[in-house]
Amino acid sequence: MATPDAATSDLTDTGPGDSTPDPHRLPSTVLPSRYDVRIRPSLDDASFSGHVRIALDVQRPTSTVVLNAIELGIDSVSVNGADATWELDATTERMTVTTRDELTGAAELEIEFTGILNDKLRGFYRSTYTDDDGVEQVIATTQMQATDCRRAFPCWDEPAFKAVFGITLDIDDGLTAISNGSEIERSSTEGRTVIRFADTMVMSPYLVAFVVGRLEMTEPVDVDGIPLRVVHVPGKSALTGFGLDVGTFSLRWFQEYYGIPYPSDKVDLIALPDFAAGAMENLGCITFRESLLLVDPDTSTQSERQNVADVVAHELAHMWFGDLVTMRWWNGIWLNEAFATFMEIAACDAFAPEWERWTSFGLERSMAFEVDSLASTRPVEFEVRSPAEADGMFDVLTYQKGGALLRMLEQYLGAERFREGVSHYLRTHAHANTETNDLWDAIEATSGEPVRQMMDSWIWQPGYPLVTAEIATVDGEAVVELRQERFEFAGGDSADGGNGWMIPVHVRSGAETTTLLLEPERSVTTAPVSDTDAIIVNAGGHGFFRVAYGPELRARLADPEALAGLTTLERYCLVDDAWAATLAGRMSAVDLLDLLDVFADEREYGVWQAVVVALGGVSRLVEGDALDALRGRVRTLVRPALSDLGDPVAGESDLTRKLRGLLTRTAGSLGRDDEIIATCRDLFTRSLDGASVDAELLSAATAVVAASGDAADYDRMLDGVSSASTPQEQLRLLFALAEYDDEQLAARTCELAMSDSVKTQNAPFLLRAAIGNRGQGASSWQFVQEHWDEANARFPGNTIVRMVDSVKLLNTAEAVDDARRFFADHPIEQATQTLEQILERQRVNAALRERDGSALDRELLSGAAG
Incomplete structure (x- = not known):
């Protein structure tokens, strides 16, 4: 285990306060304390001009000032009112200013600059939407994290260089402008409006934000003196209520939890048509993908609403943890x-x-x-x-x-x-x-x-530990003996065993006890236990480790009454640990299926999540008649729970509806249940005809129809993508296009992803889904390889590795070799380790298929014959 001091000594010596040369770290000879930034965007020609005045604290006498700038044109530079010379280095993304006189104490740097509103969704960039008249409208907006503030204006673009930011935006009349602080001054002249915003607190440059465009906003909600609004493109005000409710609740809840007032003067939640990430915690000016802020509670699934709630809460939590303290x-x-x-x-x-x-x-x-x-x-x-x-x-x-x-x-x-x-x-x-x-x-x-x-x-x-639990006898009494070792999958390269973890292990056998398991291979015994009690290790299910039970303890937990006494998360962990054990070669796929059969009486959504993940993984190990037999076992496993749930009724819980949707999709897509497929076709058709259909069932039905659909179904879904009334409906239909098990339809989906019809924020994920298609994934991956250069040129850089994540599901030896060869020639420089993980996971999946595929095939066929 590396110590924190050893691991960070290099960083400690190269941050502010040290002048050691580093191509990625600025010298700290001169520090900024305040920026006054004035930006004049031109939406028509995707450009902007600007002026920044920076108050400096000179730590040591110098005639050189080094800061960050990239993709900017510099018109003029002055220091303390005197002209200065400058150089730009695109390789290090730096601007070096040289003064005639040596600087000491306080100084002031002024820079006039120009730039482009790029289409890469980073820095100061261009987002678009089509209005009700069919006219394309442009929004100029920002995404500065991690190191893209330097694309919007010259700055010290590192988190430790905190400063106050005063933002002024010079915009065309009729446009809306928003920044971190509240608007405090406005003037108009010759068709333009100049808006000055309140100073920010001292903060890092990556938290600066400004947005300009034809936008609308809700009336502010007063949250204990803090106005909170949702900002959106025109025509979507009906989708703002849920986000406002979550934002209001979360802002109040966090102030109480932290015991610290909100550290700014307002909160704007801004839904953008184009956004590379999910959302961004800019102080007081939080930006989102539309699908993660705008939602109709009446037509959305619980997962879609939960996604909105999660992301709104996540970004508001950052106002303290990340923005106030960085x-x-x-x-x-x-x-x-x-x-x-x-x-x-x-x-x-x-x-x-x-x-x-x-x-x-x-x-x-x-x-x-x-x-x-x-x-x-x-x-x-x-x-x-x-x-x-x-x-x-x-x-x-x-x-x-x-x-x-x-x-x-x-x-x-x-x-x-x-x-x-x-x-x-x-x-x-x-x-x-x-x-x-x-x-x-x-x-x-x-x-x-x-x-x-x-x-x-x-x-x-x-890595993380596997805790092994067995019954042992100590001084004549039965106790639980615990040991730890590093858990790792089979099929990957051998990993270091680690130095051990300090593990808080909660054990329940009647009463609950907590044990700190300290060292690798060290045995720890808990309190004496009875001869019959079911014993749960990782009680509550919150520990970040997996558990391997010895035969006796495992037999006790397999009892239906014992299972019923576990919490939902504890039962989830049993299934999840078993699937992981299968991948690691500690359990066979045949034994895993037998374990899953035990959960036919399960009625909790959380446990079924784990069961369905395991079933999906097992389904990738077999083909032909064996796959048909597996589908039969899926139908047998799912039908009792689905029958018990029946049709939706008023007043039932969100999780009950969610479980019905999950089981319907599992039976129809994975189990290929003809009756369920027919029902889903009817539900989908009724929804197209304007009938009200339960959102969870409609979401499941859309996926099931796609998995079993033809070209006519495809065309109906494709038409629905452009006419969808909510972001969630649009994405639901768009990604369903990747579910079709037809070579020509799969090719259409891939071509669609590379067209202007799909926004670049969504296209990489549509291709990821296409590669993940069980039947057509290999052909979709071939398409991506053939269009690799185009994808890299068009899509945001941080989405490229996400696009190829599902390559790991292509689990033949030929597919492993193909991916290895391709990425040897086409590395993803911005995500080298993530790519390495994808390729190793592919090898793990291929090893599982090689190890267990034949035995599973025989078991399934013998069961079908019997």
């Missing part, structure tokens, strides 16, 4: 994002307890388990130097693993002690920059627990 450098981005992930779940659990949000987080956490089971995983925190390496931090290990580790810590300490530590951290470091250890030390100071020691074992080494 990581010192990008190696610490995990802490910002992990904490916001933790807080989004906590806030949504308070907003809608009936959603059982901590239970559903189990599936999201499993995505992190999947990556962290690979030899090519990484520590949660690691050294980051370049912008490309910073981009690589935005993955499931940062968000889902990080959030899960914080949840595990909270459950160990207790919710109140954890909250007290977080509040202490934010108060201590308000308006400053921090390292990871600052949070652990703050929580340790208020709780008295060895928080840093515990969390260091999880943050600074890759």
Whole structure:
């Protein structure tokens, strides 16, 4: 286990306060304290001009000022009113200003510049929508994280260089302009309007935002003195209510949780037609994809509403954790994002307890388990130097693993002690920059627990533990014996076993006890247990580890009465751990199917999530008659629960409706149940005719019709994409086009993704879905290879590796070799480690098919024959 001090010593020596040359870190000889930025966008020709005046604190006498700038034209530069010379270096994305006289103390730098509104959804960029008259309208908007503020104006574009920002926008009359602060002054002349906004607090440049276009906004909601609005393109006001409700609740809830007032003067939630990420936590000016803010509660699924609630809460959580207190450098981005992930779940659990949000987080956490089971995983925190390496931090290990580790810590300490530590951290470091250890030390100071020691074992080494639990006899009494080792999939390269984790293991056998399992291979015994009690390790299901039960303990848990006594998340973990054990070669696919059969009486959505994931994975191991036999087992497994649920009734819970939708899709798409397919066709047709159909069933029916559909069905869905009334309906239909199991229709979908008909924010994900198609994935992957250069030129850089994520599902030896050869010649420089993980996961899937495919084939065919 690397120590934090050793791992960060390089970073500590190259940040502000040190002049060691580094191509990715600015010298700290001169520091900015305030920016006055004036921007004049021209939406018609996708350009802008600007002026920035920067107040400087000169730390050591110098005649050279170095800051960041890229893709900007520089018209003039002056320092303290005197002209200065400058040079731009596109390789290092730097601007070097040289003065005639040596600078000392306070100074002022002024720069006149020009730029383009790019189509790459980064920096100051161009977004478009079509109005009711069929006219394309342009929005000029920003996305600065991680290192793209330098594309909007020259600046010290690193998180530790905090400053106050005063923004002024010079816009055409009739347009709307929004920035971080409230509008405080407005003047008009010669067809233009100049708007000045209130100064921001001291903050990092990547949090600066401004948006200009023909936009509308809701009336502000007063949240304890803070006005909160939703901003959107014209005509979508009917979709703003839910986002306003979530935003109002979350803003109030976070102020109470943190015990600190909101650190700015207003909140605007802005829905944008084009956005590369999901949303961005710009102080007071939070930007979103439309589908993650605008929603119709009456026609959306619970998952679609939950996505909106999650993202709104996540970004508002950042106003404190990320904006008020900010990581010192990008190696610490995990802490910002992990904490916001933790807080989004906590806030949504308070907003809608009936959603059982901590239970559903189990599936999201499993995505992190999947990556962290690979030899090519990484520590949660690691050294980051370049912008490309910073981009690589935005993955499931940062968000889902990080959030899960914080949840595990909270459950160990207790919710109140954890909250007290977080509040202490934010108060201590308000308006400053921090390292990871600052949070652990703050929580340790208020709780008295060895928080840093515990969390260091999880943050600074890759992977996670498998805890083995067996019955042992100690002094004549039966006890539970626990051991830990690193969990890893079979089929990947051998991984280091790690140095062990400090694991808080909650064990329940009647009463619940907590044990700290400290070292690798060390045995720990819990309190004596009876001869018959079911014993659950990882009680509550919140620990970030998997459990392998010995034969006796496993037999006790297999009892239906014992299973019924477990929580939903505990049963979810049993299934999820079994699927992982199958991938790791610790359990056979045949035994896994037998285990899944035990859950025919299950009626909780969360558990069925895990069952369906496992069934989907197993279905990729067989073909032909064996696949037909597997489909029969799926139908047999799903039908009892689906029959019990019946038709939707008024007043039933969201999760009941959600379960009905999941089982309908599973029976129709995976089980190819003719009766369910017919029902889904009827539901889909009725919806096209204007009938009201339960949203969960309609979502399932759309997928089932696509999975079994023909060209006529395809055309109807394609027409629906352009006429959809909500962002959620549009995406539902768009991604269903990737479900068709027909070579010509699959080719149409791929061609569509490369056309102007699909926004570049969505096209990579449509191609990802096409590659994931069980029957046509290989041909879709071939299409992507043939159009690789075009995809890289058109799509946002951070979406390219996401586009190819489903290559891992192509699990033949030929597909493995093909992917290896292709990426050897076409690396994804901005996501090298993520790509390595995708390719290793493909090898794991291929190894599972090679190892278990034949035995599963025989078992299924013998069962069908019997």
